[in-house]
Amino acid sequence: MMSSDDLERQQRPKNSSNNDTTGTGSSYPTSYSSTESSYWTSWLVPVFVVANIVVFVVVMYVNNCRKHIHGRFYGKCVAGFLGRFSFQPLKENPLFGPSANTLEKMGALEWWKIVHGHQGWRLVTANWLHAGLIHLVVNMLSLVLIGVRLEQQFGFLRIGVIYLLSGFGGSILSSLFIQKSISVGASGALFGLLGTMLSELITNWTIYSNKAAALLTLIVIVVINLAVGILPFVDNFAHIGGFMTGFLLGFILLPRPQFGWLERHNLPAGVRVRSKYKVYQYILGMIALAALVAGFTVGLVMLFHGENGYKHCHWCRYLNCVPTSKWECNSN
Template sequence: MGKKSPFSDIEAARYPPPPPPTFYMPPPTQWFSWLVPLFFLANIAMFVYSMYINDCPGYLNEDDCLWYQYLGKFSFQPFNENPLLGPSVRTLRVLGALERDLVVGENEVWRFITCMFLHAGVIHLLANMFSLLFIGVRLENEFGFLKIGVLYLLSGFGGSLLSILHMGDVKAPNTVSVGASGALFGLLGAMLSELLTNWTIYLNKCAALTSLLLIIGLNLAVGFIPHVDNSAHIGGFLSGFFLGFVILMRPQFGYVNNKYIPPGYDAKRKSKYKGYQYFFLVLSVITLLIGYAYGLATLYIGESNDVFSYLGNTES
């Protein structure tokens, strides 16, 4: 009789071990965008209110106001005063435009923020609001209202700070700065740093980087148009660029959170962030703190030194 095959009995059969389980992070949920549309409505409402307060016919001849017969009290200032179809500098100053003498001399620091919700005219407003919806809604859908709100306001503050420092170099009387451009360029800067710091999760990296750099270059080129304050654009962009490394950092590709691994499995997992992400985070925090502190010190302490030196010269 031949030997009995060890696999003839099903109870004695040997099966290959099952493959180790593979765990994946569920796709991130999309946030509902409500803060960016709220910023959009706030800017529109402030422009309508500024035109109501402006009341061009109340200060000028009705024939001088643009389209008075159709707009009445909301008619625009003459082209020679405001070519962007908007209110006067006087109105913008009353409502919170950024002006060096009022911020430094009168300590009206709230103008750093209020100027972001004012616009010089319809053309200025439409250009900024189109960019806000195009860029801001996507970012809020991905990262949520809290991160984008902080990014928007801090970038706008950085743009206002560099803009008011630039006013001291220009030495032009009655110079004010308004607009959401600094905050919008901050969103663009954050998109660039987000692409760099979250490099591992992008598939077509070169195409994403090229298209983003093209958009940034076109927007910066607008700053060279006369009467456009490019310093606010640059300040907002740099602030947003470094803030993106801090606020918009995401886990690297392949990372799995512990709560998505069933109990009893000892799965080998990747670290949540890469070393270069931590490096850029620390470097960006230091750069932002130094940049904001240096700008404020230059604005206030430098201004005080100028006053003291002037008083010393008059007393002598």
Template structure:
């Protein structure tokens, strides 16, 4: 009986599982070094990344600017009216009133000097003698010709759509407008007495902002060098275009600097990752240390953005004050004219006054340049004084 009782007692013994580890209920920290997750890398120009993206219908700011520029160019060519003002001696004459001046006069397939003056191009005398400050607002809206229009607006669409889909229309619109005015002020300090337009200023503002955003968020992208290469190609093409007549490179330089500074302020997307709450007492110190590190990092980036904003304000205010005081930077920098122009047989970069002697005989007009003796015979006589000055500039 005793043996049976002992065996029966042994069969009723409950074997409990071993106790769980002390820290079994503690979830590992998300940002703990041993549990660190690899960052999500994105493609810079991809529209399908996992970051916040707008619908294509929301990218309306760039579309509005493109339409305004196209309308402004159409209005410029309407005013130019080569078919009538140049006695049908035009390039692509099939366009009639909207046909272009010959390549010898405008190599970018655009209007004449006098037309650009009429619609709002910059000249030094317009600002210093006539005080036509309204030209500062028309200047960034004008294009020198059809070639300039296509390359410029194509670049704006390529870069602007990406920035607007990524950061929204409000910030991109601010960068575009402020870069345009900053570029205009810089151009006004270097402009000479030949007509120039500055629609490349806001474009270079977008290029500068895109480069700034790429550098600030360098670790987020997989194709950063390819993106830099694409931006460099756009930068170079438009810069080379600026050496041709009528396109102002100083507006591009001013817009580019403004874009870099504004991009650092408005497009910097560094975000402080949230540290998950944890009840593990032994991890409390790590959580607090991580929070302090994130806060210090946030204060650091905020300080840098504040400094960048101050630099932009100083640049803008300094250029504005210099313009209001009528400062001509060409007096202090003789070589600066070559930043905006490359002298060729077709045009010169130095500031000069041209004059021609006109002779009418047998329904023909003969213009002779007084400075170099060049002359040309035209099969018409009924031209305006402004148009005669255009022809004189071509001959001289």
């Protein structure tokens, strides 16, 4: 009897080689089967983008720089013609945004209020806040470039779950280590999408014609983005937490069925495909699910018990900021 591997080699569509990531064309693989050639229409990612923009506008309205500015310390509001939507002085916020007090009031990630103020909802709300216009534009452009293609490939439900849970995972890890300052932004969720791209490549390894180029491209993108996190005032723990969450979720939610299973109704009578997924895909999915549940459980227990992550990992401080002669690392 013909094996499923032989089946995939012999009956894969002729144009399937054009649908693989090579690192020189499309940044993400398209569908490899004629039965999966239709794309979902991306609507959830645009909704996320609009929601983030609306939240930023609301935050700036609440901020009302002209009313709360302390000119003797920082100077005048930027773009004063915008009225209450004007930005804080650049000396206070160089990203063209609100004050730290406003972000804290609107739900920024703050360890003391989460643990001792019983405000665990901040683990979610912080992902929808941005420190400034520059921060917002960079993150939303990244979300469109990465998220739209993923949603077209896998649908809104799976990508929505990955985005939201990755942001939550990034908030947990960030709160365990960064306890003397606030943190905001969708970076954890965005890194979750990068992580899920990598695990999707691994779990669907057999459908790629140029595996090395696809893997190298993703690794380079991830390393560059994580390297930016060693700069001061960048929350690399949110990046890492989001990336690991998305990486595990990719094994659970994004395995592609065997080609033979998709074409089972068109196969000769003597050819049978026994399972929808390959054995290694099932194994990776179960391991990832166990690791994800364990990670979330341990992280939340440590967080609400007031644990400081640096006490258990002294060298982890270098994951967030590496001190050099050019800058200092000050968690305050």
